[in-house]
Amino acid sequence: xxxxxxxxxxxxxxxxxxxxxxxxxxxxxxxxxxxxxxxxxxxxxxxxxxxxxxxxxxxxxxxxxxxxxxxxxxxxxxxxxxxxxxxxxxxxxxxxxxxxxxxxxxxxxxxxxxxxxxxxxxxxxxxxxxxxxxxxxxxxxxxxxxxxxxxxxxxxxxxxxxxxxxxxxxxxxxxxxxxxxxxxxxxxxxxxxxxxxxxxxxxxxxxxxxxxxxxxxxxxxxxxxxxxxxxxxxxxxxxxxxxxxxxxxxxxxxxxxxxxxxxxxxxxxxxxxxxxxxxxxxxxxxxxxxxxxxxx
Ligand SMILES: Cc1ncc(COP(=O)(O)O)c(C=O)c1O
Numbered sequence: 001x002x003x004x005x006x007x008x009x010x011x012x013x014x015x016x017x018x019x020x021x022x023x024x025x026x027x028x029x030x031x032x033x034x035x036x037x038x039x040x041x042x043x044x045x046x047x048x049x050x051x052x053x054x055x056x057x058x059x060x061x062x063x064x065x066x067x068x069x070x071x072x073x074x075x076x077x078x079x080x081x082x083x084x085x086x087x088x089x090x091x092x093x094x095x096x097x098x099x100x101x102x103x104x105x106x107x108x109x110x111x112x113x114x115x116x117x118x119x120x121x122x123x124x125x126x127x128x129x130x131x132x133x134x135x136x137x138x139x140x141x142x143x144x145x146x147x148x149x150x151x152x153x154x155x156x157x158x159x160x161x162x163x164x165x166x167x168x169x170x171x172x173x174x175x176x177x178x179x180x181x182x183x184x185x186x187x188x189x190x191x192x193x194x195x196x197x198x199x200x201x202x203x204x205x206x207x208x209x210x211x212x213x214x215x216x217x218x219x220x221x222x223x224x225x226x227x228x229x230x231x232x233x234x235x236x237x238x239x240x241x242x243x244x245x246x247x248x249x250x251x252x253x254x255x256x257x258x259x260x261x262x263x264x265x266x267x268x269x270x271x272x273x274x275x276x277x278x279x280x281x282x283x284x285x286x287x288x289x290x291x292x293x294x295x296x
């Protein structure tokens with residue numbers, strides 16, 4: 001947390017270090033809640049509507065009543081971005097089940113919790129961003145769809161954290177989680193793409209990937225620029241033998257991958273990554289430039 005981080009909570013924007021929530025909040029006690037991570041550039045939230053739609057769906061999927069309308073939340077987000085100490089940063093919008101008794105039953109919680117943090121976020125070191133990240137495939141598997149649907153962006157990241165610990169212990173930058181069928185699902189906080197013979201491939205959501213907003217944008221940019229793209233199941237073999245691999249996410253933006261399980265990618269950063277990275281930056285500029293943008 002940076003000293004400049006702010007928090008919108010209970011209708012006020014205060015220094016984040018001074019913000020508090022109850023120790024009885026079920027978001028804290030049980031991971032019972034949902035969230036969004038949103039970047040802002042040039043003091044404009046990027047793809048805010050997409051994030052709000054996903055937040056509302058995540059909340060509905062876990063039968064969590066939204067404490068505010070989406071329009072109100074958008075206003076609170078704008079106010080937080082305007083108050084931020086930096087022009088470019090990262091927001092964490094969190095809805096918890098709220099404070100209740102120690103029992104797991106959500107009916108104990110009468111009022112959902114809601115807060116927004118504005119800070120900066122760097123997912124990997126600058127060196128990994130430029131020269132490529134080094135990954136392992138974790139032994140920890142992505143939770144099955146019939147356990148917790150991966151489309152729910154919930155506060156429970158424990159199986160991703162276990163995978164990340166595996167990467168840390170191996171001295172690597174990030175871990176890839178497989179689903180229980182052994183197909184590639186995603187990274188611990190990002191989606192994954194590979195390039196093989198000029199074809200861009202990413203796992204379908206049904207293989208355990210979050211329906212990433214950056215992932216969707218990359219698919220859209222590829223389609224608009226005649227880069228062939230497919231959503232299909234990926235085996236570890238496909239990753240190990242890919243020409244290029246890269247990660248995408250709001251926090252990650254685009255991160256090239258240079259090595260997976262000790263196998264070097266043929267190219268890093270490769271030509272398809274470079275092209276999509278340029279297109280991504282151009283799209284962000286288009287949507288967030290105050291002179292020409294359409295961002296909220
Ligand atoms: C598990 C997981 N997968 C993928 C992503 C990337 O999604 P998005 O591009 O919407 O940020 C995230 C982002 O937080 C994530 O937590």
